[in-house]
Amino acid sequence: MNLPVTQRHFLSFSRKLFLSVISLFLVFVVCFIAYQYQREREYKVELLNTKLQDYNSRLYERLDEQPLDNGIINDYINNHILEDLRVTLIDLDGNVVYDSYPNHDEQMENHLNRPEVQKALKHGNGYDVRRTSETTGVPYFYSATRYKDYILRSALPYNVSLINNLQADPHYLWFTVIVTLLLMIIFYKFTNKLGTSISQLREFAMRADRNEPIEMAMQSAFPHNELGEISQHIIQIYKRLHETKEALYIEREKLITHLQISHEGLGVFTKDKKEILVNNLFTQYSNLISDSNLETTEEVFAISELKEIIHFINKNQQQRSRGKDEKRMSITINKNGRTFIVECIIFQDASFEISINDVTQEEEQVNLKRQLTQNIAHELKTPVSSIQGYLETIVNNENIPREKINVFLERCYAQSNRLSRLLRDISVLTRMDEAANMIDMERVDISVLVGNIINEVSLELDEKHITVVNSLKKSIQVKGNYSLIYSIFRNLMDNAIAYAGTNIQININCFREDESFYYFSFADTGVGVSPEHLNRLFERFYRVDKGRSRKLGGTGLGLAIVKNAVIIHGGIISAKNNQGGGLEFVFTLAKEK
Template sequence: MLSFRARLTTIIISMVALSVIASGLLMLKTFKENHIHVLEDTLEREMRLIAAQMDWKSGSDEELADYYYEHIRQLQELMDNRVTLIKEDGTVLADSDFNVREMDNHHYREEVLSALENGIGKSTRSSDTLNQNMLYVAIPVTNTANDETYVLRLAISLEEVEQSISSLTAVLVVGLIILFVIAALISYRIALGLTKPLEKITQVAKRIKNMDYRARVEVKKNDEIGELGHAINAMADSLQIQMGRIRQNENHLQSVLSNMINGIVMMDASGSILIMNERAEQILGISAAKLIGRHYREMKQQYELSQLIVEGYESRRHIHEEVTFYYPEERLLELNLVPIYQGNSSDFGGILLVLQDVSAIRRLERMRSEFVANVSHELKTPIAAVKGFAETLLGGAVKDEETSKAFLQIIYDESERLNRLIGDILELSKIESRRVPLMLSPIEIKEFMTNTFAILEVSANRKHIDFQLSSPEELYMEGDEDRLRQIFVNLLSNAIAYTPEGGKVEVDITVTELDMIRISISDTGIGIPEKDLPRIFERFYRVDKARSRGSGGTGLGLSIVKHLVELHKGTITVESKVGQGTTFTLELPQIH
């Protein structure tokens, strides 16, 4: 396809070429007609002069033919033109170039008829006798000797005229070619001046169409094309500002959607999905790329969700439900379907589906209820014991010194247990509510663990338990020494409590690839069943309830440990095999 510049140049050159050719043809035609008119006028004057000076005679046609032939021959030599004398009936009396006896009747020749009818006849045609184009001019003349009307005709060859026309044509062709080349160059220059700015404007418009809003037209003139360039630049400025605002709003919206803890799915009035954020992808277990632009039925979710969406489209009202999902994992979801209307109008625009995972909330509510129940149960046991033994003493047992002393000891032990339980509950409450300020300081791990071992050395020696510590030198971490002591005393106390006599408790300290301090506390105790491992950090959860109470445990120790480790930005895990022992592994950040 030709470019606009090529098309414009072609049009201009074509118009110039047509104009030049038409001018040349008109010039040639005008030159030829004028030349012939001059010859016609010249021949007419010559014939009238001949007619005026002619010496007319009467006689037979043969006599007249011989007579006029001599005169015509003399005239032909003087004028160098063919002279013919024709009678009114078309009989040729004399001809300067041919024998009249061999010539046909000229009555119906165009110039003869016109001369007899109009007083003068003119004709241009090919001569049958001379085989060349001739110009014929004829006028009627009267033979004064016998009053007969003749036609005097002069003929001149147009060969010279045609040669002049040919020469002129050659000159004109050369001149027209030169003129055409000059016109073509000028036309191309004009087209270039017109199209080059337009091509630049077109290129800028294409860049703007391809969302390159920084493209601008370089305006050099203040003509119409310059005004068009200014208009394009103004449009690009406006588009750049508007698109910048749109992109900023899109980024804000995308940031909000990406960081929302709730899943968002927006559908239009026909049910096609328009927006789906990352959280919705996680909850529904399907990629947004596969659903955007498709109908909501292609989500292929469970029946309850599909029915709720259908109900939302039918009722066009807010719907709130809680539904249990089993894919991609079991969870409880709170669903809100909100109808969307266009602006302030009543035109229905679609449905906004908000998905909130309330599994953790419901689990926390259940744990809170269980905690209250467990606390009530744990508090009720020592209180009931204190009350029972106190009632027994009041009933008369106080008189028996030995019995009263035993009952009072039990009351004291249960009150101590109750005091520990209340203290642990308050401690756990403060830790969970983040109301425990950590007094951070650098701690040398090996020295710290040695001092901790010393605190529990008496309990370990009582059961002949071997304490072992493996730790590198000069290894520091930042933490609250009292709280860390609480963590390790609790873990080591449990290890001693659940390890049979003659067992071993080992502490191994290393540094991980992620520059964390890993502390492993292993024992050779009774171990923990695999089914209980996921729950041992829950409040009041006991693997062996009878033994835990017998050892004075409250069931809150490991829960306190876990929260304190997390306050130090660490993690704690457990591995255990029944009859072989248990290993608690802590990872805490180190400092250099």
């Protein structure tokens, strides 16, 4: 079983580093102390040996001046006293000639095998440390020197005094211990700072691994050293990568959303023809082109109508190694009464995109635009012809009475007003079609707006004996364009005044409200329209009664403007006949757009 990281590591990295380095350092210190102690002790031994060698040399000089005599040796020893010093003369055969020990008269064994004697015979001098004398049973420090005819050996008892003399100086031990402790403290502080940096970096790595936010406090917690600076740079790099990742994720979501709501079928595939991303329209259009329903997206490559696209993809993959740059191909497919444009784009990594556009509706829209242009020309022709005819009559007939001229001019003025309204309505529709996203939005109080419209048309209402019942509550507010919302209620009001008849009632009401929409009803108790006309009321230039509409000065665009304005404000509109008579428009407006 894998334990968590916090449970596996009993000691932090800094503690391990501190303990491992200090352990090596302490081993070094112990070795150094042992070596220095031994060296110091050897130095003391050499110093004592030198001193005894010097004593041997001076004794030899004295003996060399006169014949060998035990009395002379005793006098010299007594005059140059070293406490408990023992002097021995040994001939070159190892026989003891003289020994200052009190029992020296006793027969002593041969000393040729003594270490200091052997060293003296071989090197000229030698010493032996702490060897027990076979004669006295006391341990001595021996120092022997070879001369021409004999070996002169001096010895000091290896007692407490000599032991203390030969011991190493303890001061360097205390110095070494103090320096070691100071270095341990300094190294502990250093490793502690290093451990802090590593712990902070470790915490950052764990946060990054869990995709948690990096707090500003963590960035300032790093020590001011090289590792802290490196950690800061790592965090900055991570933050930039995280921001880039977030930006890429947002762009990816935008792309996916765009693909899903796109008006064309889009499919992105790997070089092995595996699906990466496909929207619903691509699947729908593929099924319309195919003779059988596709169970998987990859089956699109088996559609016979797309064989040119498939051949293009395969050919491009074969030519990539030869540096070919052909990356795009488009074909047109007519199937089941529809026209599709299929386009393939190949990317640098050999993945590719296939888009399918249903252009059937676009062709219909071209026809509708052609018909709309004809309608506009026809609508413009009528008032222009009327104005031109009246003016020609006035210009070509000098004897027309003034009263008749005034009648013609009034008719010209009425037709020019109609022409102006027509051009204005066409301009409004064009602006809504081409620049709906550029319309300025503000908070609009519909209750106040409808009240103002009722006041503006009060004279016309009185002329036709029309009563308006405004049931809108106060402070119904939406975010929208004031002019377009005004045109919704004004055109509905003008339409009712113009066509509903006299002695009627207009009811304006907001009958429902939810989190997203207001639901409005604009109804009259007038003549209504035949059911076959209801679905076409919002078409441009459509008239229920063409002759009567033109006589009343209508442009045939008012309800089209209403529908487009409602759509721009996130709503829908429909028309129906009331059961008690009259026409009712039901529409919604979004609260926030």
